[in-house]
Amino acid sequence: MEVMVETCCGIDVHQKSIVCCILDGPLDTNKPKKQHRTFGTTTKKLREALIWIQSQNVTHVFFESTGQYWIPIFNIFYDSNLTLILANPQHIKNLPGRKTDMNDSEWIAQLGRCGLIQPSYIPCEEVQQLRLLTRRRKSYTERITQCKNEIHNILQRANIKLTSYLSDIYGLTGMALLEMFINGEVITEETVLPKIQGRVKATVDQLVEAMDGKLSIEDRFLLGQSLEHYRHLVNQVEEITAVIKQYVLERFEREYSLLIELPGVSAIVACVILSEIGPNVEAFQSQGNLASWAGVCPGSYESAGIKKSSHTTQGNKYLKSSLFQAGGTAGRSKDEAFHNLYARISGRSSKMKAIIACAHKLIRIIYKILSTGEHYDAKKALGLRQQARAN
Numbered sequence: 001m002e003v004m005v006e007t008c009c010g011i012d013v014h015q016k017s018i019v020c021c022i023l024d025g026p027l028d029t030n031k032p033k034k035q036h037r038t039f040g041t042t043t044k045k046l047r048e049a050l051i052w053i054q055s056q057n058v059t060h061v062f063f064e065s066t067g068q069y070w071i072p073i074f075n076i077f078y079d080s081n082l083t084l085i086l087a088n089p090q091h092i093k094n095l096p097g098r099k100t101d102m103n104d105s106e107w108i109a110q111l112g113r114c115g116l117i118q119p120s121y122i123p124c125e126e127v128q129q130l131r132l133l134t135r136r137r138k139s140y141t142e143r144i145t146q147c148k149n150e151i152h153n154i155l156q157r158a159n160i161k162l163t164s165y166l167s168d169i170y171g172l173t174g175m176a177l178l179e180m181f182i183n184g185e186v187i188t189e190e191t192v193l194p195k196i197q198g199r200v201k202a203t204v205d206q207l208v209e210a211m212d213g214k215l216s217i218e219d220r221f222l223l224g225q226s227l228e229h230y231r232h233l234v235n236q237v238e239e240i241t242a243v244i245k246q247y248v249l250e251r252f253e254r255e256y257s258l259l260i261e262l263p264g265v266s267a268i269v270a271c272v273i274l275s276e277i278g279p280n281v282e283a284f285q286s287q288g289n290l291a292s293w294a295g296v297c298p299g300s301y302e303s304a305g306i307k308k309s310s311h312t313t314q315g316n317k318y319l320k321s322s323l324f325q326a327g328g329t330a331g332r333s334k335d336e337a338f339h340n341l342y343a344r345i346s347g348r349s350s351k352m353k354a355i356i357a358c359a360h361k362l363i364r365i366i367y368k369i370l371s372t373g374e375h376y377d378a379k380k381a382l383g384l385r386q387q388a389r390a391n
Contacts, residue, residue, distance in 0.1 A: 003027045003113055009053050010109025011063035012101050013070050016041055018063075020049060021105035022056050023113050032113070036102050041069070046076045054080065062112035064089045065120060074122065085112060086120040121293070123278045126251055130275040133244045135318060137268075140237045147230040151178070154223050160213035165202035170230070172197040177211065182224040187211045244271050255279045258369050261376040262362065263338055264330030269322045273366060276319040281371050287364040295320040296360045312356060320359075327359030337361070337381035 012019040025032030039049040060083045111117050166174050176195035189204050248256050248271050259270035284290040291297045295315015331342025338358050346354035
């Protein structure tokens with residue numbers, strides 16, 4: 001392997017310690033000098049590690065993205081003159097059999113010295129803070145889904161069929177009826193009728209019949225806890241959503257206004273896109289590179305000259321889920337470019353593949369918009385073939 005860096009350092013990152021391995025030698029040798037040293041992960045110890053690394057005339061530092069443990073190292077080393085390269089752990093796995101912290105750090109240094117580590121994208125501090133907010137919001141929404149499932153399980157176990165008559169049991173009427181179970185109220189037409197608010201297709205008789213089940217005291221207790229947790233999470237989502245929108249409007253107002261012009265891209269999806277990609281696409285070489293990083297490109301699997309079907313790449317799961325959401329909405333919208341694409345692919349294949357195709361088209365348009373600052377043009381999005389047919 002061709003050596004690309006004379007003096008570099010590989011760091012094996014852990015919660016309580018980091019193991020540094022420095023490789024130093026001319027470019028024409030494959031047997032560089034090795035130095036190992038272990039440091040703690042407190043701020044003081046990390047600064048000592050930085051001073052030691054700089055004293056050895058190191059130019060490049062390679063470390064893997066182990067959980068959140070790499071972030072303090074990056075923050076302390078960032079202001080130095082070192083070239084920092086963050087590696088994906090899946091791309092630099094060592095051979096099994098002789099795994100130690102020193103061997104891992106040396107392996108990372110060897111790969112980096114030969115230019116075999118592809119650097120991961122590290123956004124600026126402003127984008128990192130936005131990313132923390134949007135990812136926390138996603139965590140809250142996942143917990144809300146978990147709470148809803150807990151409530152549904154309790155109701156089904158008790159043979160209470162409210163979900164068969166109410167489209168949303170978490171609306172005003174549904175929540176009022178759930179409170180009746182928690183408070184142990186008697187279920188009759190007279191007590192249920194005042195709880196009905198707004199338009200409900202089901203009659204009072206049907207609701208009373210659906211609420212005729214067997215709830216134990218323990219079930220009521222669990223139902224009350226789940227409902228209380230659900231309300232708390234809904235309030236947290238509302239609060240953090242307001243903070244996210246204010247943060248974006250203060251720092252990325254122009255990019256945000258360009259993104260929400262896209263079909264299927266809601267306000268929160270636009271915020272997630274900005275938090276994961278950033279306000280520009282300078283870190284990505286092309287549209288295909290960004291689409292692959294987002295996980296909306298099909299994988300490549302070929303063996304013995306035979307091309308086999310493969311799933312999309314793993315990519316960034318936060319951006320990928322938002323693109324799927326936006327792609328599905330765009331495909332069912334009135335926008336001609338996305339609607340035609342969705343109809344064409346879903347007609348000969350599955351709806352999921354059509355959504356993925358719309359998400360792939362969407363990320364390529366996002367790349368163009370963020371790189372040029374141009375507004376979304378529905379006619380250009382049609383493509384050359386469809387434009388010719390329209391003319």
